[in-house]
Amino acid sequence: MSTIPPSEDLARPFHADVKQVADIRSDLDANHIAISSIGLDEPLVTRRELLSYYLYSNGGNGVGLGYTQTLFQGLATAAGYDPVVGPGSSCLATTASGQCVVPWGSGTKSVSSVVLTADGISFAIMTAILTTIGSAADYGTFGRWLLFAITVVCWAAQYACMTLTTPNRWVLAMILSIISFVSYSITLVFYAALFPRLARNTPRVRQLREKYENGEISPEVYDQEESLEKNRITDIFTVHSNVGFVTTLLLNLALLLPMANNPKVDNYVIVVVNTYWVVLGIWWFIFQESRPGPDLPKGEHYLTIGWKQIWAALKTYKHLPYTFVYLSSYFLLADGLNTTGTLVGICQNNKFSFSFLQNTYLGLSQAITSTISTLAFWYIQKYWKISTKKMFVVTNVVTILIPLWGMIGIWTEKFGFHNVWEFWAYNVMFGLFQAPYYAYSLTMMAELSPPGFENMFFGLFGLFNRASSMVGPNVIQVIIDKTGNNWQGFPFLFAMCTVASVVIWFGVDVTKGRSDAVRWAAEQRRHIY
Numbered sequence: 001m002s003t004i005p006p007s008e009d010l011a012r013p014f015h016a017d018v019k020q021v022a023d024i025r026s027d028l029d030a031n032h033i034a035i036s037s038i039g040l041d042e043p044l045v046t047r048r049e050l051l052s053y054y055l056y057s058n059g060g061n062g063v064g065l066g067y068t069q070t071l072f073q074g075l076a077t078a079a080g081y082d083p084v085v086g087p088g089s090s091c092l093a094t095t096a097s098g099q100c101v102v103p104w105g106s107g108t109k110s111v112s113s114v115v116l117t118a119d120g121i122s123f124a125i126m127t128a129i130l131t132t133i134g135s136a137a138d139y140g141t142f143g144r145w146l147l148f149a150i151t152v153v154c155w156a157a158q159y160a161c162m163t164l165t166t167p168n169r170w171v172l173a174m175i176l177s178i179i180s181f182v183s184y185s186i187t188l189v190f191y192a193a194l195f196p197r198l199a200r201n202t203p204r205v206r207q208l209r210e211k212y213e214n215g216e217i218s219p220e221v222y223d224q225e226e227s228l229e230k231n232r233i234t235d236i237f238t239v240h241s242n243v244g245f246v247t248t249l250l251l252n253l254a255l256l257l258p259m260a261n262n263p264k265v266d267n268y269v270i271v272v273v274n275t276y277w278v279v280l281g282i283w284w285f286i287f288q289e290s291r292p293g294p295d296l297p298k299g300e301h302y303l304t305i306g307w308k309q310i311w312a313a314l315k316t317y318k319h320l321p322y323t324f325v326y327l328s329s330y331f332l333l334a335d336g337l338n339t340t341g342t343l344v345g346i347c348q349n350n351k352f353s354f355s356f357l358q359n360t361y362l363g364l365s366q367a368i369t370s371t372i373s374t375l376a377f378w379y380i381q382k383y384w385k386i387s388t389k390k391m392f393v394v395t396n397v398v399t400i401l402i403p404l405w406g407m408i409g410i411w412t413e414k415f416g417f418h419n420v421w422e423f424w425a426y427n428v429m430f431g432l433f434q435a436p437y438y439a440y441s442l443t444m445m446a447e448l449s450p451p452g453f454e455n456m457f458f459g460l461f462g463l464f465n466r467a468s469s470m471v472g473p474n475v476i477q478v479i480i481d482k483t484g485n486n487w488q489g490f491p492f493l494f495a496m497c498t499v500a501s502v503v504i505w506f507g508v509d510v511t512k513g514r515s516d517a518v519r520w521a522a523e524q525r526r527h528i529y
Contacts, residue, residue: 044206045289052283054237060191062241065184066363069115069345070266077092084097092353102114115342116339116474130462131306140292141290146190158180161173161267164176223511248273256269320450320516320520322516323513323516326444326504340490343476347423366428369428371435373431377436388444392441451517
């Protein structure tokens with residue numbers, strides 16, 4: 001009879017199937033390596049399936065999302081007025097003060113604060129969705145259809161941007177921007193949750209598993225090679241995302257240059273970017289092999305089990321200390337980085353007058369360097385067998401330096417995101433180090449997630465990654481409202497990124513955390529018997 005409290009039983013997404021019980025080839029000593037055999041009865045990953053997975057990433061490269069926010073900010077600015085001059089003035093006039101407000105409730109709000117408020121609303125909605133149905137994706141085929149449904153919602157919202165043609169529609173632009181941001185971010189969560197299972201079922205890992213079972217390789221070697229396979233998949237789909245980034249930006253130039261004087265060219269660009277994703281992304285839903293989870297437990301519902309599972313998972317922090325230290329630290333790190341990106345984007349849009357063409361050139365610089373850096377990081381890691389954490393630490397340094405550079409702009413206009421060259425440098429540096437950052441942060445989560453519970457823990461990861469940023473945008477928009485200076489938000493973001501990075505550097509042991517995760521997952525399934 002199970003000794004686990006009922007609430008913790010809800011955390012088990014597997015029925016009593018001997019093939020799904022983890023094979024722990026070690027003592028309970030946390031210093032030993034624990035190997036999981038979860039997924040050995042699942043279909044082998046085919047080349048067609050893996051290619052379709054990469055193509056989804058290629059199409060869903062995020063370019064359209066950036067354009068949508070630029071269009072939203074541009075329409076709001078065109079609809080607003082300069083508070084220094086008064087109502088009826090234009091924020092785009094050559095004599096404008098640089099401040100811009102729009103009607104908000106019974107008063108006014110700066111456009112920068114409105115953009116940050118929209119981000120905060122987006123993260124709140126994501127919190128509600130991920131906590132409600134995130135963990136439910138571990139059951140049956142719900143996760144498969146959930147990804148498809150959310151993807152279609154994102155596609156529809158992007159096509160709806162064709163209606164955003166006049167400044168008085170800035171509120172609609174805000175709504176479509178929120179829908180696009182929320183749905184796209186959620187697709188990233190459930191898409192990322194798939195790759196640990198794919199990595200376990202590639203021909204290479206299956207061969208390594210056989211060698212391990214036959215005693216030809218040690219647990220340490222198998223563990224390292226499986227980790228490298230996870231990094232290989234994340235790096236390849238990151239490269240595909242960046243290749244898609246470059247391709248869509250080049251397609252956009254084919255519209256932006258000859259149609260520069262067409263008032264609807266920005267809307268056409270978003271449609272082209274979205275269509276590119278539809279054409280490449282649909283194949284994943286066609287060629288994905290069926291790897292369903294167990295049936296939903298009797299008496300449970302898809303809309304309630306998520307909350308119960310999250311509560312059960314949070315109660316396991318003593319058994320998975322490194323997993324939760326990483327998650328809690330990543331809460332601050334993701335909040336700091338996401339909000340820094342939004343704030344730099346606001347400054348960039350103001351500097352380039354919301355030009356899709358200039359943003360396309362800047363995006364190309366970022367996409368090209370991202371592709372090169374991801375391949376370079378993977379080669380370096382593979383050649384010298386460097387751990388995922390050490391590679392992640394290198395990217396964290398630049399994460400800290402970005403808001404630090406922005407802080408300089410408080411005291412001088414010579415540096416600190418005031419000059420055109422700085423935004424070029426920012427996009428290049430972001431491409432060189434932050435593209436690998438995203439790849440390694442996912443692999444870190446995969447390493448620390450209990451096998452078979454990926455959707456639950458990637459749901460928490462997605463919640464901490466995206467929804468954590470309810471804090472940053474709201475704090476920054478209050479600072480901007482009070483000071484009237486966008487750059488005053490950078491010190492807060494610098495502190496967040498620094499604290500989070502230091503905790504991850506010195507407080508997360510990936511090797512022990514991975515063994516803890518395998519043992520925890522095995523223990524949950526073993527209680528079924």
